[in-house]
Every structure is written in C-alpha cells, then in structure tokens.
Amino acid sequence: MNKKSLLGLLFFTCIIMIGLYIGADYMVRHSSSETTKDKSYALEEGSTKEDNINDSTDDVTVDDQAQQLIEDENDAYKEILAKAADNILAQESQQLDNSVNDMALNPAIDSVTQESWLTNEGEEALSADSTKGDVLSATADNVSEPQLIYNAKDVDYMSYIPELIIDSELEQTLDISNPDISIDAKAAILFDADTKEVLYHKNPVEAVFPASTIKLLTSLVALDWCDEEEQVTIGDEITMIASDSTRAYLKEGEILTIRDLMAAMLLPSGNDAAYAVATYVGRKSLDNMEATKEEAVIEFVRLMNKKAAALGVKNSCFKTPDGYDAIGQYTTAYDMGLIGIAAAQNDTITEISCQSSSRNIFVSGEDVTWTNTNKLIKQYSGQFYSHAVGLKTGTSTIAGRCIVAAAECDGKKVVCAVMDSTSTGRWEDAIALLKYGLEKE
Structure with missing residues (x-):
C-alpha cells in the first residue's frame, strides 16, 4: 500500500473515532440530564425546605455521579478506540513492511498495465522506453508474463541473467x-549449416539479446503446429504492440494464411504478425480457442523455449514472440546460430526470407506488398551479397544491430549470427563471415 493510501485510511479512522466519541458523550449526557429532570420533578411535587436541602445535596450527588459516569464512559470508549486504532496501524504497518520487503527482493517492481507488458520492437528505430516488474525465469515449462524493457537506463537487466x-x-x-x-x-x-561445424567465433557464449532475429524461432514453432495454408483471423492481439513497433499493418478481421503471417514477420518484421501467430498457435496448443490472448502468448513462449532446447540451445531464455527487450530474456551468438541453422534448413523460411519483397493476397481479399529489411538480399541496397539466402534482421536498444544470415554456393550452405553490431557493421560483418565460410576448403 502506498503512502497516500495509508494516510487516507488513517484520516478516515480518526473521523470515525471522533464520531464515536461525540456520540458516546451525547448519550451519557442525555442520560444524566433525564436523571436530573426526574429528581427536580419530585422536589416540585411537595417537599419541605429540609427535604429541599437534602434533595439539593442529593442533586449534587447525582450530578457528580453523572459526570463520573460520563468520564468513565469516555475513558472506556477512548480505550476501545485506541485499541482499534492500534490494530489498524499494526495491520497497515505490516502491509507496508511486506511491500518494502517485496521491493527489496525485486528492485524493479512496480505496477504494470496489461498493455505495457506486451509492447514490441522497432526494427530500424531503437526503442526508447522501459518496463519494470518482478521476474520469473522462463524455461521450457515455466513461463510468466514478460516484463519488457522500454528504457534500458532504468533496469539492471544484466542482473537477471x-x-x-x-x-x-x-x-x-x-x-x-x-x-x-x-x-x-x-x-x-x-x-x-550441414555439419554444424563452427568455422569462426567471437564471444560465442556471452549473453546478448535477440531482438527480431527471434522471429526465426517463432516461425519454426508455427510450422511445427500449423500447415502453411491454415487460415488465421486477426483479432485484438495486434493491439498488444507498442506505438514504435515495426509492423505489417494488419487489421482486425482480416484473414491470412500461416504463410502470409510468416512473410509479414520475416520481411517487414511485423510485430503484429508475430503476436497473431503466437495467439493462434498458443490457443491451439492449449486446445482452447477461447483462451485470452495473454494466456495464448504465454503458452506460445513456452513452446518457443521448448523448441529451442530441442535444437540444442542451452544458454537462452525467450520471453516474447517478437524478441522485444524483456527482463530475463537473453541468448548467445552460438544459440542464435543453432536456430539459424534450423531456419536455413527449412524450405518455407528460406523461400520467404530470400525475397526482397513479397506480394500477398489475403484470404479476406486484401492485396499487400511487403519489403524485406535484410539488405543482403536487396540488389540495389549497397550491402547486397549475391549468395545470401535470408534470413532475419533484428534491432533494439539493448540488442543493437543484429542479423542471422545464410548463404549458399555450389551446394555448400553457411549460417552466421552477428549480434550487437553497428548500423553498417552488421552487413559488413555478415558478408565477411559468409564469404569466408563459402570459400573455406
């Protein structure tokens, strides 16, 4: 309970105490007054002077007794009210202590709205906000609502790794x-990509952050659970994304196939598409199409971690379907390389991600064209690499500029993961690595 709430409760308690005190005082005085009136009435009904004197004396005695009764009653009420106040204060103090203890255990704790915990990544624009909240570690079978990081300066995110x-x-x-x-x-x-032999590494098992490269894993999970032509109706799950998100500009009520949604994720890096996929597959896994979007997304993230573990990933924890920076979410270059290999060996993912643009006509009739964020496969981008065959870019405040890329030549395929590079460096890094891999004997 915060300070304002505590002060408000104490003020309310004081008002009640005063009211009880006034009421008690009035009742006792009223009772005393009636006693005095009765006695005076008896005197007026025929008494001697002596009786008057005696009765006057008795009247004084009655007044003293009444006053004493008032004081006794007041003291009793004061004692009762004091005890009640002490009990209330003790309870409030205990709640305040518990809150302080919670804050000590979770230094980033604060209230979070349902909308704030599921905002998403801007692909080419670095996100500038932050989240707070207690954290439960996510494993293949233990996933909690993500607490996203909108301002990295406000969160000691490394302490959760x-x-x-x-x-x-x-x-x-x-x-x-x-x-x-x-x-x-x-x-x-x-x-x-064929033998999983490591050809080069730099800090391969150092904690980094996946950003939208995680959408490769999202795509792999979707294809595990769905046929490409399976139809998905877009719902309000797309409202979970933040205003700075990259998006495919999906609208509620539109009907897309799973393949359409994968194109929406892998080319323009649509966070709205990632949540549409996560919600649909999560409900399918729960065998409950009435599950809330939050429940479905949590289930989908569980499936993501389970899939990653099956691919040999050991040093990663994924919290969101789109890769937005979140407390407790991390990966390594090695782990993202393993996910990249699985994606590069998937025909659907490579067919989609190697396109510089894609025209998609939805089941519901909309006709849209998306452009790829991956400059390696865009011929006039300035960073074009002719042997590149995808895969996925990623950008966020904490992750920096990332890419998981694949290239193929003469039957040989290589995959690189470039994590936390610079704006131009990520393309140059990827080309240097891919060229080396293809040319290595």
Whole structure:
C-alpha cells in the first residue's frame, strides 16, 4: 500500500473515532440530564425546605455521579478506540513492511498495465522506453508474463541473467583454429549449416539479446503446429504492440494464411504478425480457442523455449514472440546460430526470407506488398551479397544491430549470427563471415 493510501485510511479512522466519541458523550449526557429532570420533578411535587436541602445535596450527588459516569464512559470508549486504532496501524504497518520487503527482493517492481507488458520492437528505430516488474525465469515449462524493457537506463537487466553454461561438449565444439576476421559485432559465430561445424567465433557464449532475429524461432514453432495454408483471423492481439513497433499493418478481421503471417514477420518484421501467430498457435496448443490472448502468448513462449532446447540451445531464455527487450530474456551468438541453422534448413523460411519483397493476397481479399529489411538480399541496397539466402534482421536498444544470415554456393550452405553490431557493421560483418565460410576448403 502506498503512502497516500495509508494516510487516507488513517484520516478516515480518526473521523470515525471522533464520531464515536461525540456520540458516546451525547448519550451519557442525555442520560444524566433525564436523571436530573426526574429528581427536580419530585422536589416540585411537595417537599419541605429540609427535604429541599437534602434533595439539593442529593442533586449534587447525582450530578457528580453523572459526570463520573460520563468520564468513565469516555475513558472506556477512548480505550476501545485506541485499541482499534492500534490494530489498524499494526495491520497497515505490516502491509507496508511486506511491500518494502517485496521491493527489496525485486528492485524493479512496480505496477504494470496489461498493455505495457506486451509492447514490441522497432526494427530500424531503437526503442526508447522501459518496463519494470518482478521476474520469473522462463524455461521450457515455466513461463510468466514478460516484463519488457522500454528504457534500458532504468533496469539492471544484466542482473537477471544467470551464469551461462559451457560444458565439455561446447568447449570441444568451440576448440577450433579461429581465423583472424575483424568485425564490429560484440559477439558472432559462423557455422557450416550441414555439419554444424563452427568455422569462426567471437564471444560465442556471452549473453546478448535477440531482438527480431527471434522471429526465426517463432516461425519454426508455427510450422511445427500449423500447415502453411491454415487460415488465421486477426483479432485484438495486434493491439498488444507498442506505438514504435515495426509492423505489417494488419487489421482486425482480416484473414491470412500461416504463410502470409510468416512473410509479414520475416520481411517487414511485423510485430503484429508475430503476436497473431503466437495467439493462434498458443490457443491451439492449449486446445482452447477461447483462451485470452495473454494466456495464448504465454503458452506460445513456452513452446518457443521448448523448441529451442530441442535444437540444442542451452544458454537462452525467450520471453516474447517478437524478441522485444524483456527482463530475463537473453541468448548467445552460438544459440542464435543453432536456430539459424534450423531456419536455413527449412524450405518455407528460406523461400520467404530470400525475397526482397513479397506480394500477398489475403484470404479476406486484401492485396499487400511487403519489403524485406535484410539488405543482403536487396540488389540495389549497397550491402547486397549475391549468395545470401535470408534470413532475419533484428534491432533494439539493448540488442543493437543484429542479423542471422545464410548463404549458399555450389551446394555448400553457411549460417552466421552477428549480434550487437553497428548500423553498417552488421552487413559488413555478415558478408565477411559468409564469404569466408563459402570459400573455406
């Protein structure tokens, strides 16, 4: 309970106490007055002077007794009211102590609206807001509502990241003759997509943030649960996104196929499409098409973490279907590389993500064209790489500029994950890594 609420309750209690005190005083005085009137009436009905004197004396005695009765009653009421006040204050104090303890355990705790916990990422514009809230770690079977970070300066998000796991298997995988490739990214990795051999790495098991590259995982989960031509009616789940989100500009009531929604996620990086997919698949998994959008999204995120674990991911925790910065959400270049390999081996994802633009005619009749945010596959972008075959960009305040990219030449396919790079660096980093991978004997 906050200070304003506590002060208000104490003020209300004082008013009640005063009211009870006045009422008690009035009742006792009224009773005393009636007693005095009765006695005076007896004197007037025929008494001697002596009797008057005696009765006067008795009248004084009655007044004293009445006053004493008033004082006794007042003291009793005061004692009762004091005890009641003490009890109320003790309860309020305990609630206040509990609130303080909660804040000590969760320094970022505060009230969050339902709308605020599901806002999303701006692809090319870095998000500038922050969230607060207590955090429950997400695993494949333990997922809570995400607490999104709108202003990284307000949240010590790194304190929510556990110690990462580097087991003997991972050590052996990373034990390579690492080539000298200069890149801007904070963390990066290059894989042979067919053998999963690591060809290059830089801080591969350091905590980074996925941003919209996570939509590759969202797409993989969607294809696990749905046919490409399965139809989805857009609902109010698209209102969960923030005003600064990149979007496919979907509208409630429109009917799209799963493939349409994947194009909406992978090309313009539509956060609205990510939540439409998450809500539909989450309800399907719950076997409850009446589940709320919040329940469905939580279920979908559980499926995401479960899918990631099945791909060999060990040092990631995903909280949102679109990758928006959230407390407790993190990944590594190595883990995103594994997700990238799975995406690069999926024909539907590569067919969609290798397009510079896509025209889609919805089941409900709308005709839209989306442009890809990935400059590697756009011929006149200035960062075009002819062997690139997708996959997905990502940008956020904490994540920086990211890309999970794939390239193919002469039957050889490589995948790189470039995490937390610069605006131009992410393209140059990706091209340098992909070229090295394709040219390596």
